[in-house]
């Protein structure tokens with residue numbers, strides 16, 4: 001399996017038995033890059049992009065912003081002794097030359113080039129926008145190669161290749177899952193975005209369903225109001241008053257949800273079970289909104305600069321190290337000596353800057369706070385190895401392996417030390433163990449240890465488990481609505497417990513008022529046209545009750561039979577226009593047709609999926625970012641999939657409507673048939689009587 005790797009490792013070791021390497025990213029170079037990038041992006045655009053993201057800006061070293069990625073960020077060894085003939089290869093001058101950069105990374109044994117990877121990624125996105133898909137794929141692939149822990153290119157490639165090369169797309173998704181398992185920021189963003197999207201979609205879907213129901217039931221609502229107003233105003237004046245009363249709450253600044261809940265509450269007695277569920281669901285979401293906002297806020301804690309216990313440490317993993325940043329983290333660590341995250345982050349940055357004593361001290365302090373953390377032990381071992389204290393390093397690796405049997409990095413690093421000591425038997429054993437645990441890791445690092453004898457050591461970033469444990473233990477005060485999508489920050493629905501209490505009280509008030517009105521003025525429908533009538537305005541004709549309009553139509557006829565014909569004519573005219581309007585709306589609005597037949601659950605689901613699609617297209621459904629946003633629209637859901645989903649939504653909505661329409665017509669025809677035969681029978685009886 002990895003025999004050739006082992007052979008190559010041994011061969012390389014014989015040539016050069018020294019552990020060496022280069023800083024993953026030198027501060028001076030990264031600063032130069034930052035400026036280049038800043039010019040490239042345009043300061044305004046970059047600032048806009050950073051303002052949009054939920055991830056706060058970080059240290060002053062890069063204009064490009066945060067590059068959070070986390071995971072076992074691969075890093076090469078710092079050096080004390082660099083063999084002169086194999087000294088550093090200078091970075092390419094041309095920012096367009098991807099092969100040169102890949103070559104530069106390989107020659108210098110750099111585990112990652114985060115800034116350059118993001119530059120090429122962004123360029124790939126821009127090329128894709130201009131239609132040059134092949135070059136775009138090449139650049140994005142290159143970006144994934146320049147920074148192996150960089151997840152966004154894999155997602156982008158997967159979405160581009162999904163329809164053309166599904167197997168390639170699946171491989172990219174597999175990489176995303178693999179990287180995501182080690183990436184706290186991705187997990188956090190996934191959870192936060194799922195929560196936001198689900199909550200927001202169901203809120204919007206229930207609100208839309210509620211508004212549609214109010215539209216469908218507006219005659220009930222208006223009639224009850226009209227009867228109450230009739231005491232004070234003439235019917236014509238009352239009609240205008242009613243529209244004003246119904247419209248006013250919607251434009252008065254209470255948002256749309258509160259009036260919808262109120263009017264649905266008033267309608268409660270005449271609603272069917274499914275329609276009542278819309279009222280209950282909408283009210284439930286309004287009451288639970290502060291909890292949801294609080295949860296999002298809580299998930300935003302790890303990303304906030306200056307907020308304990310994280311102090312935005314999750315973002316440090318892929319930052320370009322600089323001495324400024326190192327000083328800053330060290331100072332924070334001294335001020336919070338009990339915070340293991342800060343100790344770890346300070347040590348991590350110090351190690352990448354080549355400040356080995358500071359790194360060792362930081363890791364030792366982190367180890368006191370996190371006793372028996374295999375990752376701290378492993379990283380401490382690396383620093384000790386670089387200081388030449390290989391016995392202590394081996395002991396640290398051994399402890400790491402004992403604490404966590406599945407830690408491949410510690411086994412791999414130990415094999416490097418054994419190799420350096422020419423203890424090839426132990427080296428092979430350790431390397432086999434590492435390869436059995438994580439073959440990809442060994443392969444990646446062996447490729448870095450190319451033919452000039454460099455032995456890389458694997459550093460490990462803080463485990464997602466540690467972040468989650470600290471986050472769930474964290475009970476800090478809420479910092480407001482910063483984690484919300486910008487569109488929601490000013491929304492009254494997200495304003496807190498006051499609003500929720502008001503919604504609850506208003507809903508109760510509406511239920512009581514609706515029940516009392518219903519008891520005082522029970523509503524029923526006209527037997528002919530289905531108009532809403534009450535005891536007061538109904539015109540009784542023997543066993544039937546007609547609305548005033550139908551009664552007027554009937555009054556024009558001189559015989560009961562002709563009256564019946566006129567009524568039927570009147571009814572079919574009314575129904576034709578109503579059906580036309582309903583069909584038009586059912587074709588336009590997903591779920592409308594189903595709601596008009598009281599199919600509430602499928603309608604709400606269709607509306608929720610539509611809301612999610614709109615939110616994603618508008619970019620306001622996913623406030624959490626695991627990456628710096630790039631001021632370029634990234635289509636993470638492929639365009640074809642979005643179009644397909646819309647087609648499916650409309651197909652289900654429209655076909656469902658027509659299926660219900662056909663069924664309703666059939667039921668009505670079946671009901672009408674015996675009536676007709678009864679009428680025929682009665683005529684027969686009459687003629688029989690006459691005879």
Ligand SMILES: [Zn+2]
Nearest residue numbers: 526529547550
């Ligand atoms: Zn009528």
Ligand SMILES: [Zn+2]
Nearest residue numbers: 533534536537
């Ligand atoms: Zn009435």
